[in-house]
Amino acid sequence: MRHSDEDAELRELVRRYVTPGRRYLKLGGGLLRLEEPELGRFVRLLAADAGVITAPEIATLLKGGWRERRTAAWLVAVSRRTEFRDRLGELLLASEVCCAGSAYCVALASFGTPDDADHLTAYLDRYLRRPDLGYDQSVAMGALVYVDLNLGHDKAARFLAPDGLWHQWLQGRADGRQAGVHAGTYADSLSLIRRLCAFVDDCAELRQGPWSATAGFDGPVGP
Numbered sequence: 001m002r003h004s005d006e007d008a009e010l011r012e013l014v015r016r017y018v019t020p021g022r023r024y025l026k027l028g029g030g031l032l033r034l035e036e037p038e039l040g041r042f043v044r045l046l047a048a049d050a051g052v053i054t055a056p057e058i059a060t061l062l063k064g065g066w067r068e069r070r071t072a073a074w075l076v077a078v079s080r081r082t083e084f085r086d087r088l089g090e091l092l093l094a095s096e097v098c099c100a101g102s103a104y105c106v107a108l109a110s111f112g113t114p115d116d117a118d119h120l121t122a123y124l125d126r127y128l129r130r131p132d133l134g135y136d137q138s139v140a141m142g143a144l145v146y147v148d149l150n151l152g153h154d155k156a157a158r159f160l161a162p163d164g165l166w167h168q169w170l171q172g173r174a175d176g177r178q179a180g181v182h183a184g185t186y187a188d189s190l191s192l193i194r195r196l197c198a199f200v201d202d203c204a205e206l207r208q209g210p211w212s213a214t215a216g217f218d219g220p221v222g223p
């Protein structure tokens with residue numbers, strides 16, 4: 001892992017893409033709490049950066065810490081850089097750092113192909129067997145169900161069966177809560193993934209034309 005305090009190249013990329021406006025903290029559920037005019041400015045700048053960041057710069061950010069990786073995953077999603085699909089899948093499976101896994105899930109869900117579903121499935125196969133770990137299992141399940149619904153597939157079905165790994169993971173959680181309390185968690189995550197993927201789609205379209213009215217901004221892209 002590369003560290004920005006020791007790496008001048010990474011530090012410059014962090015300055016350009018990660019920390020302006022504390023972007024890295026807003027990418028995710030925080031986006032849904034933004035209001036105009038902050039929202040319009042945020043998406044314009046995100047779309048602009050997604051359009052100019054290079055593949056080597058993304059690859060460098062993905063070698064950094066959680067802030068860099070989270071930001072890079074969102075820039076990958078908005079710029080439709082599907083060539084990073086396998087890299088994001090590898091990082092999700094490794095789960096080396098906190099606070100980045102949900103961004104990988106959003107990017108994979110936004111790509112929405114069978115290959116993306118395979119990466120999510122691999123993650124769930126590994127981490128639903130670890131009830132001692134509360135990582136990104138719920139978000140990954142929501143992302144897989146989202147891709148399934150869009151493709152007409154059912155790769156999530158075996159996890160969600162009454163005796164499947166999803167329910168085993170919930171029942172085995174070490175915090176003592178009952179599975180019934182968690183019954184809606186993947187549904188909540190599915191709703192979140194839907195909203196964030198809609199944001200990604202609108203932000204990607206902004207690179208081609210006006211920002212969608214779904215976010216409250218329909219003016220031209222500008223400084």
